[in-house]
Amino acid sequence: MESTIAIITGIIGLIVGFVIAKFMEKGKASKTITNAKREAASIIKGAKLEGETTKKDKIFQAKEKFLELKAEHEKVIINKNKKIAEAEKRTRDKESQISNELARNKKLNEQLERKMKDVDHKTEFYEKKQSELEKLHKSQVQQLEVISGLSAEEAKSQLLESLKETAKTDAMAYMQTTLEEAKLTAQQEAKKIVINTIQRIGTEEAVENCVSVFNLESDDVKGRIIGREGRNIRALESATGVEIIVDDTPEAIILSCFDSVRREVARLSLHKLVTDGRIHPARIEEIVKKTEKQIEQEIVEVGKRTVIDLGIHGLHPELIRAVGRMKYRSSYGQNLLQHSREVAKLCGVMAAELGLNPKLAKRAGLLHDIGKVPNTEAEVETPHAILGMQWADKFGEKPDVCNAIGAHHDEIEMKTLISPIVQVCDAISGARPGARRQVLDSYIQRLKDLEDIAFGFGGVQKAYAIQAGRELRVIVESEKVSDDKAAQLSFEISQKIQTDMTYPGQVKITVIRETRSVNVAK
Known part of the structure; x- marks a missing residue:
């Protein structure tokens, strides 16, 4: 009995403990929920504040963008208005010019009408005079027929017969004189014809001996060959002594020089530079030196092939x-x-x-x-x-x-x-x-003489005759020739050319002095 009561008492204790535990767990849960709600409310409040701030920033950025676009739009409108005003001004100028032209044309038309009227009056006057002359001519012919006893037709036939005989005699004399002159001048005229023919045939070869054409894949390469402020093309002309002509000729550059070896060096150097793509003064000097060595080797090969062929x-x-x-x-x-x-x-x-x-x-x-x-x-x-x-x-x-x-x-x-x-x-x-063609040979000799005169002065490093002999470009050593000495040298060369040479036109002497500073990093 006592054991049963103890068991019941233990069960009741367990139940009471379980109930108390449940109540305590429920209290903790309610506190957790309350804390979560508070945290959620604070997060929502912070998010709202951050959203308001972001909204204000975006609105401010949008206003700034709007103001920028508005300013650009106003600039565009101002430029368009300016262009419209200029166009209106040009239109007004053209209208005034057209009105002046119309007024001048009107005056010319009035003058033309007056002249036409004068011409009509003169034509009527001439017609009257013509009819009067015809009447006088008929009366004179009738009087001559009465005096001579011949009709007009008979007199005409006799006159024609006499004129025929005279014309035959004059024609025979003229033919004889012409034949004699032709015999005397036939050989001279034949020589003139042969000379003119030779000159026409020889022109093409003479032009080819002074000019080469370097073909390009596109005209974009011309800008790279010229370089910034023309540095590349000046370096190339200075290194080779060839005048490089870059004009509107599509996909082509003209190389001009009386010395065909220089021209070939320039052509091959340009080909290598364009193919490689690296075009700058230092690279140009390097390529030109290599090409000169290549040309020397090619000269030997050409000589060997020639003697073998013969x-x-x-x-x-x-x-x-x-x-x-x-x-x-x-x-x-x-x-x-x-x-x-x-x-x-x-x-x-x-x-x-x-x-x-x-x-x-x-x-x-x-x-x-x-x-x-x-x-x-x-x-x-x-x-x-x-x-x-x-x-x-x-x-x-x-x-x-x-x-x-x-x-x-x-x-x-x-x-x-x-x-x-x-x-x-x-x-x-x-x-x-x-x-x-002897003219070409004397022309080339004159260009060589120009260069030789420049080399006769001290301090001259290179000398190139360009522009068909109208300019002599002299490159001097900066260590030996100062700026003042360069000006004096240009004058002395010009005086020497005037004294020693005969040439058409003028020769411009350009002395170039370049200072280089070179250091080596080791």
Whole structure:
């Protein structure tokens, strides 16, 4: 019984404890809910404040943007109004000009009408005079018929017969005189016709000898070649001595220089620079130097190919180089290498026909003009035939070849049978219509003389004749020539040119002094 009561008491205690625990848990939950509501209310309040602030900022930014757009719009409107005002002014000016033109045309029309009336009056007057003259002429003819006893038709026929006889006699005399004059002047006129024909044919070759055209993929490259403030094109002209003409010609640049080696160096350098894409003064100088070395190698290759094609063996390397340089030289407008090859072939054929040594004749024909190829030791006063003979003798050529070279312009006596053959073949090659043009050769010589005069002064580093000889551009060493000395040098060169040379027009002398500061970072 007591154990049962104890069990019941324990159960009741458990129930009471459970109930008390539930009540305590419910109180904690209500406190948690209250705290959560407070936190939610504070978060909502903070969010509202932040939203109001953001809203005010956006409204302020929108107002600023609106004001900026409004200001830009007002500027656009002001510019448009200004343009409209200018257009209205131009329109008013044109209207006033048109009104003036109309008034002037009106005056001209009135003058024209007055002149037309005068012409009508004069026409009527002339018609009256014409009718009076006809009446007088008829009366005079009738009087003459009565006096002469002949009718007008009979008198006309007699007059015509006498005029015919006189005309025949005069015509025969005129024909005889014309035939005699034609016989006297026929040869002279024929020469004039031949000369005019040669000049027309030779013009194309003469132009090609002074100008090259460098083609571009697009005109955008021209700006890169010119460079900022023209620095690139000035550096290129200074390094090569070639005038570079950039004009409106689409996708093309013109290279102008009397020296074809310089022109070829400039053309190849431009090609490398445009292909590479890096165009600036330092790069230009580097590429030009490399191209000059490449041209020297190409000259040797051209000389070797030429002697191999002609079957000439054992030629000295210096003479081979001289033959290669002929490719970039001209004689009276004729390419020197092509002329020498042609003379060599003609000499070989003629020597074979005469039973002489054709190989020796070819050798002399190829080398007969090597004296025209410039050397570092320029002997300007020596004739090219004598100079070529000295070169050939210096580099071990046979006496027969040396004599043929020196005697092909009769500077020395001919001692072998090959000498007249070379002289005749040289004349044949040069006498072809359009082959030569003496004016071009004298023009090129004048440009070379201009450069030589500049090199005769101290401190001159480079000298280039440009603008068809109308300008001499002289580059001096900054260490040796000061600014004042440069001005004095320009004057002295101009006086030297005036004294020593004969030339058309004027020659502008430009002395360029450039100071460079170079340091090396190690």
